[in-house]
Amino acid sequence: MKGQRIRIKLQGFDYRVIDQSASEIVETAKRSGARVSGPIPLPTHIVKLSVNRSPHVDKKSMEQFESRTHKRLIDILEPTAQTVDELKKLNLPSGVDITINV
Structure with missing residues (x-):
């Protein structure tokens, strides 16, 4: 899988x-021998x-409510x-939405 990301x-x-969750993913990827870039905090x-x-x-x-969605990006090279x-x-954990692109 060389050259892929x-x-x-x-x-x-x-x-x-x-x-x-990001730290668990980074530790797992480094342990298996891949290079890791991130976690990069997105807006x-x-x-x-x-x-x-x-x-x-x-x-x-009036009453004000707000919802904040935090995002992180990890590249496994x-x-x-x-x-x-x-x-x-x-x-x-169940509170994390994960999207994986190869």
């Missing part, structure tokens, strides 16, 4: 869980919502067959 993108609402996506507190009138009374096998066996 595996790009792993992690997303989630809790940055601590994402950083922990946080923030969604803000404003909702009326009252169902009737009083527009001045020159992966071996052992690297792919080790990454398949890896158990990660």
Whole structure:
């Protein structure tokens, strides 16, 4: 698999869980003999919502909510067959969304 690259993108609402998962992936890849670039923090996506507190009138009374999506990017350069096998066996928390591009 020389000359190939595996790009792993992690997303989630809790940055601590994402950083922990990223460090597990990096350790696993380095242990299997691949070069690793990252984790690279990508911009946080923030969604803000404003909702009326009252169902009737009083527009001045609003409640604000926000959702933050944290992202990390990991590039595994020159992966071996052992690297792919080790990454398949890896158990990660449920709060992390993983996208893998080869």
